[in-house]
Amino acid sequence: MKTGLFRSTLVIALAAALAVTGTLPALAAPARIKDIVEIEGVRENQLIGYGLVVGLNGTGDSLNNSPFTRQSMIAMLERMGVNTRGETMRTANVAAVMVTANLPPFSTQGSRIDVSVAAMGDASSLQGGTLLVTPLLGADGEAYAIAQGPVLINGFSAQGEAATVVSGVPTTGMVSSGALIEREINFALGAQHSVRLSLRNPDLTTSRRIALAINDLIGLPVAIPTDPANVRLSLPNDFNGNIVDLLTDIEQLVIQTDQAARIVINENSGIIVIGRDVRVSSVAIAHANLTISIAENPNIVQPEPFTDGVTAVEPRTQIDVNEDGTQLAVVPESISLQQLVDGLNTLGISPRDLIAILQAIKASGALQAEIEVI
Template sequence: MTAVLLLQPFEVQAASARIKDIVNIEGVRENQLVGYGLVVGLNGTGDSLNNSPFTKQSLTAMLERLGVNTRGENMRTANVAAVMVTANLPAFASQGSRLDVNVAAIGDASSLQGGTLLVTPLLGADGEAYAIAQGSMTINGFSAKGDAASVVSGVPTTGRIASGGLIEREIGFVLGAQRTLRLSLRNPDLTTSRRVALAINDFIGTPCATPEDPTNIRITLPRNFNGNIVDLLTDVEQLVVQTDLPAKIVIDENSGIIVMGQDVRVSTVAVAQSNLTVTIAENPTVVQPNPLSQGQTAVQPSTTLNVNTVDSNLAVIPDSVTLQQLVDGLNALGIAPRDLIAILQAIKASGALQAEIEVL
């Protein structure tokens, strides 16, 4: 018997979004900072200096800068930990502004609770120091242990210092002085790139925006515009355009998650599924020896093996069905997500699926 999916028509509507929600502006970006420092004041939960030579060297160098000579001495403190400090420098952040920093241990410290980060320069990709970090940390976990048991909650070897970074150097980029710049689509697409340029040109009334590729739209300040590039961006970022994306199916085989785009289409194809179930049951029996035989009691294994094959009906998926119709039809077959992954890949292999499959 053949099961035919009865699918109802479904109207697909294009999604609309503001330009400011789908593009990044050239030059408006964060910069990542990183630094190496020391956390002090730990309650015996810091690095063991014998196992962490970098901590010992850093501690010795720091004390020498403060006028204390400890070279050649056997230090046994466990209240110091070497850490990596990271932060994001916001776009157009001014000198003297504050930023949050994250701290993570790199030695064998068991907890950073109660510690204080000493002055740590934060460097950019060019090797220049853009901020200085210092302060008391807050951590999201804790650890406690006794002689025979211990408990750890969260990650006590990472912490955060709110407003612990002080910006010392600014990024030399003045947005208002630019005469031309690029808008970069977060989801590259030729159609969307052209629509963004057309929307800007229609609003301004002059061809000031040009799509360069699926990602970038170059925008130039018109000569008769009353303002600078910031005024122009403020005017155009509220414009609404219809976004367009390629037909794609994203599959995560580890979790069984399947995400389909709205433009996924399937040509006429027949689908059948077979489930194989194997059941193994162990029923050991005890065998007693005959009287006066001087034998020993033994356990005789007994295994019951059942193999069940459940075949589903052959279902026909009509030509050019929409996403909603495809999902409704496959759900009507009672197909599990992991079985659906194999079915979609088989349909793609047959050439009947007009969509790209991306496996995470």
């Protein structure tokens, strides 16, 4: 006998548990200006380089499968005065790696930064290895830092004759303070007469509130919201200081941030994030579960004695349909996020069902929010 179980979620669902009165006030989240904006020109720069990790205990690249490692070894040894061209090289203690780092803003020559290391070839582990001198290049092709040092990996690998145990990712790691900055990025923030404040979460209301708060503090229209993502800040002519002093004065101002009503759904993991301002208009809703059970009980039919008949199988199928009680309810106007969550928790709605529910309510025009699927 075999049994099949099918679960069907109807188009729109919430339940009478959502039919509660009252709404919660939509309070904006206060935040400092320095926590919600980026300053034009104050940014990190990404660096990348190609290098070799040596000193591995037989866990490096196989030179036959990683020709770039072989070529890099030959070129490195030639720079050291050792000629190995045409020679047979059999070592598993070297691995070719990509080295990445972020150059912080206003970094000075001689300071150090952390670097990340990732194997390129078929190396099984970088444990115990040392990164050789590796120039780190910017987007313009210029070397801004030089990396070198012992590699600290994020996992381990243990192997025997019959089994292998791997924890984490032993083919990636980092060199703490492993890069020495050789070139600075020239940007004189203090010499600027105006800068742009870029919002991390663009919003028209928040942009305007930032400008109003700055102008109220300074007493002059020095801040102008140019779009949802930017506020232009200018240095007053009679200000006692430079643009850095002005930024220091305004970055502690607390702003009531605002945001569009949005629901973010990750269908792969079933994660749902519902924004504060999400509202549901008055709508009639229903939820039901349909369970179909199919059982096969074949009947064996034997021929009569002393006949030429053959044994036959007579199929016999039993189908049971069970539909849970469906309730039709009315959700009141402008139900709040707290009421929405409380009602769904009371019903025991799973995240998978909730995704279909929210999409169906949005399709009906009753959900006052944007749904973003990632």
